[in-house]
Amino acid sequence: MSSYHIDPLKGLNGQQLQAVEATEGAVLVLAGAGSGKTRVLAHRIAHIIQKGDAKPWQILAVTFTNKAANELRERVAAIAPDGNQVAAGTFHSMMLRLLRREHKAAGFPQDFTVFDSDDSKRLVKIILNEMNEDRFRPNYVHSAISRLKNDFIPPDQCAEEAQTPRDTMIANVYKEYQEKIARFAAMDFDDLLSRPIEVFRNHPMVLNFWSNRWRYILVDEFQDTNRVQFELVQTIAGPRGNLFVVGDDDQSIYSWRGARVENIFQFKEKFDGAQIFRLERNYRSTQPILDLAHSVVSNSIQREAKKLWTERTDGKKPTAIGLTTDIDEVREVVDRIAREVMSGKRSYKDFAILYRTNDQSQLFEDALRARRFPYQVIGALKFLDRKEIRDILGYWKLILNPRDDVALRRIVKEPPRGIGDTTIDKLVKWARENDSSLTEALSKAHQVPGLNSRAVNTCRKFGAELEKWREGLKEKDLGVWAQQMIEETGYLERLEKEGSFEAEGRIGNLERLVSSITAHAEENDTGLRGYLEEVTLATDVDRMDDSADSVFLMTLHASKGLEFPIVFVTGLEAGLFPLENQEQQVENMDEERRLFYVGVTRAEDELFLTYAKQRRRWGQTRYTTVSNFLREIPKESVNWEGLHPYSENQVRTMSLDMFQSGGGWDSSTRNTSASNSASIRATGRARVNPDDIPAIHVGDLVEHERYGQGIVATLTRFRETHKVTVQFDHGFQTFVQDKARLQPVKKFK
DNA sequence: TACATGTCCGTTTTT
DNA sequence: CGGACATGTA
Numbered sequence: 001m002s003s004y005h006i007d008p009l010k011g012l013n014g015q016q017l018q019a020v021e022a023t024e025g026a027v028l029v030l031a032g033a034g035s036g037k038t039r040v041l042a043h044r045i046a047h048i049i050q051k052g053d054a055k056p057w058q059i060l061a062v063t064f065t066n067k068a069a070n071e072l073r074e075r076v077a078a079i080a081p082d083g084n085q086v087a088a089g090t091f092h093s094m095m096l097r098l099l100r101r102e103h104k105a106a107g108f109p110q111d112f113t114v115f116d117s118d119d120s121k122r123l124v125k126i127i128l129n130e131m132n133e134d135r136f137r138p139n140y141v142h143s144a145i146s147r148l149k150n151d152f153i154p155p156d157q158c159a160e161e162a163q164t165p166r167d168t169m170i171a172n173v174y175k176e177y178q179e180k181i182a183r184f185a186a187m188d189f190d191d192l193l194s195r196p197i198e199v200f201r202n203h204p205m206v207l208n209f210w211s212n213r214w215r216y217i218l219v220d221e222f223q224d225t226n227r228v229q230f231e232l233v234q235t236i237a238g239p240r241g242n243l244f245v246v247g248d249d250d251q252s253i254y255s256w257r258g259a260r261v262e263n264i265f266q267f268k269e270k271f272d273g274a275q276i277f278r279l280e281r282n283y284r285s286t287q288p289i290l291d292l293a294h295s296v297v298s299n300s301i302q303r304e305a306k307k308l309w310t311e312r313t314d315g316k317k318p319t320a321i322g323l324t325t326d327i328d329e330v331r332e333v334v335d336r337i338a339r340e341v342m343s344g345k346r347s348y349k350d351f352a353i354l355y356r357t358n359d360q361s362q363l364f365e366d367a368l369r370a371r372r373f374p375y376q377v378i379g380a381l382k383f384l385d386r387k388e389i390r391d392i393l394g395y396w397k398l399i400l401n402p403r404d405d406v407a408l409r410r411i412v413k414e415p416p417r418g419i420g421d422t423t424i425d426k427l428v429k430w431a432r433e434n435d436s437s438l439t440e441a442l443s444k445a446h447q448v449p450g451l452n453s454r455a456v457n458t459c460r461k462f463g464a465e466l467e468k469w470r471e472g473l474k475e476k477d478l479g480v481w482a483q484q485m486i487e488e489t490g491y492l493e494r495l496e497k498e499g500s501f502e503a504e505g506r507i508g509n510l511e512r513l514v515s516s517i518t519a520h521a522e523e524n525d526t527g528l529r530g531y532l533e534e535v536t537l538a539t540d541v542d543r544m545d546d547s548a549d550s551v552f553l554m555t556l557h558a559s560k561g562l563e564f565p566i567v568f569v570t571g572l573e574a575g576l577f578p579l580e581n582q583e584q585q586v587e588n589m590d591e592e593r594r595l596f597y598v599g600v601t602r603a604e605d606e607l608f609l610t611y612a613k614q615r616r617r618w619g620q621t622r623y624t625t626v627s628n629f630l631r632e633i634p635k636e637s638v639n640w641e642g643l644h645p646y647s648e649n650q651v652r653t654m655s656l657d658m659f660q661s662g663g664g665w666d667s668s669t670r671n672t673s674a675s676n677s678a679s680i681r682a683t684g685r686a687r688v689n690p691d692d693i694p695a696i697h698v699g700d701l702v703e704h705e706r707y708g709q710g711i712v713a714t715l716t717r718f719r720e721t722h723k724v725t726v727q728f729d730h731g732f733q734t735f736v737q738d739k740a741r742l743q744p745v746k747k748f749k
Numbered sequence: 750t751a752c753a754t755g756t757c758c759g760t761t762t763t764t
Numbered sequence: 765c766g767g768a769c770a771t772g773t774a
Contacts, residue, residue: 420750557762619765
């Protein structure tokens with residue numbers, strides 16, 4: 001074997017080096033946030049390749065996102081030959097690949113469909129309707145079933161162990177669900193993990209093949225694996241046990257979807273003689289940020305004691321900012337970004353805005369759009385979740401898999417084509433009695449009892465149309481095919497007729513869908529199926545474009561594994577973060593705490609924590625109190641600005657200057673929003689009399705006689721002078737407000 | 750069968 | 765507040 005192209009061990013510290021060079025057997029790396037674990041993974045893989053222990057494609061690397069898998073492959077490729085051939089991906093995508101090959105052993109046709117959670121929920125709903133069961137909501141039942149599957153409990157066992165009528169009902173639905181989904185030749189997300197285990201148990205030869213193929217297995221983010229996933233890696237690794245897992249119990253944030261932190265703690269027991277390494281040196285953040293993170297996460301009830309350290313001891317102290325309303329919070333955050341970007345110190349991509357719930361993104365988006373700042377929202381109201389997109393994807397799924405009744409029922413009335421509920425009911429009945437699919441029922445509608453001749457014709461016509469699209473797929477270019485079939489469905493026509501603003505948007509989305517599949521077809525030869533798979537298994541973060549210079553907005557969950565120079569953790573209010581359910585209970589305080597820890601440790605240089613005393617949610621304004629996480633931070637670990645959550649007496653002992661400039665925090669809720677906005681904008685500067693506020697606000701569209709229209713980026717007041725900076729198309733320009741005669745054109749909100 | 754109107758509901762985080 | 769669903773009517 002040739003020597004390293006680049007010395008792969010160069011630059012690793014002692015702890016990292018030990019982990020990388022660990023030889024055979026099971027290895028657990030307890031890697032703190034920012035401790036360079038991705039690097040360790042890449043070097044470990046390169047090390048295996050270079051030693052000649054395995055070919056790249058004999059190494060399975062499981063990551064939490066496909067993006068992480070790509071990055072890992074690139075890193076390995078940079079230090080080891082053919083490093084990009086490492087089998088890397090998420091559990092779901094790797095197991096799907098395996099199942100396509102082993103479909104016979106799994107008892108499925110090769111082109112089985114993958115149900116996303118929307119499909120699964122629809123199926124649950126159909127079953128509940130059929131069973132005349134209306135005591136429980138489809139969502140609730142679906143998540144119960146999903147949890148059972150994640151714990152590898154089959155329907156029969158579930159029925160046996162049922163304690164209450166509710167359990168029995170769930171067991172019944174679960175059973176029916178499994179039968180139906182199999183009849184539809186489909187697998188849901190959970191099946192993608194549990195079916196391979198079944199295959200391995202029932203077909204030792206198959207297991208033998210894959211165990212031999214994947215001689216080394218590496219798993220990242222091990223704290224967020226569930227039971228099925230642990231079982232999977234254990235099974236594939238087999239007695240050889242060449243398993244290298246990396247995780248951090250402090251960053252376990254997915255227990256609500258079945259992840260088990262215990263997987264980390266039980267690792268040593270399950271793998272006798274496992275080696276354990278700890279990476280506690282942080283390479284990402286400054287010491288003040290780490291101190292703050294530690295002060296909150298160390299209050300966790302259950303936790304492996306550890307503390308990160310860094311050589312970056314000189315950083316800025318994190319800032320906590322209290323605001324009056326959610327709008328003010330948005331304005332404050334966006335103002336700060338504007339100031340940093342304008343001064344040339346930072347670019348947009350240096351900033352991440354993190355929040356607990358997706359719907360918090362909306363206000364930030366509005367503000368950023370109003371100022372024409374480039375931004376990317378990761379996740380949130382996903383393109384693929386839009387109704388029109390899902391409808392067309394439904395057509396495509398059905399075209400690929402005629403047995404997919406869920407897809408057919410989804411699209412048969414979109415757009416309306418003369419097949420209504422009564423007809424569908426008759427088709428469903430016939431299909432059940434004749435053990436066939438709804439697609440078959442369509443084309444054999446003449447055999448279905450109770451249908452009049454008009455209904456029979458409509459059904460058969462639609463069946464033939466589906467068949468035609470199916471045939472067309474074989475001949476035509478995918479993009480062209482997609483374009484044509486969307487037109488032929490009449491979907492576009494209906495939207496055009498509607499003519500509303502909303503319908504325009506939907507048409508635009510469909511156009512985007514066509515260009516997306518066209519682009520996919522140009523780069524891949526996986527066809528429609530490949531496109532659908534990519535679309536269903538892609539994680540939110542996978543769609544992130546990190547080459548673009550834009551502000552990043554995402555949930556705290558989505559931020560895992562990422563890093564940014566400046567991070568805003570927003571909405572730090574009781575009830576919101578930590579988040580309470582409808583019963584006003586925090587379901588898992590430790591996990592919320594860890595989520596906070598994850599968010600905070602994304603920051604490299606600067607960290608801002610914000611909360612608003614007043615927030616609009618579900619169309620109602622609520623008054624909030626500050627998050628206990630903010631209260632737990634020691635006074636000396638954070639600078640307070642704006643409103644202060646503590647009583648006046650306490651405040652005076654803390655930071656008097658902010659108290660004065662922000663103007664009475666405890667009286668804040670009584671103020672009108674206009675005067676509050678003023679005091680917030682004045683935060684940290686001279687005290688401002690609300691009467692002095694100019695008629696122009698940050699975010700306003702203004703007109704200048706010479707430069708034309710622009711957006712107000714910042715307002716600064718120093719003594720008597722008001723300065724205003726405006727972003728024009730050609731760039732930023734600062735004026736003394738009284739002299740520039742800027743005319744407001746339209747106010748932002 | 751299709752559409753209009755009214756009502757109810759949930760509203761975390763995601764592969 | 766917005767979407768999904770139910771109900772009533774053309």
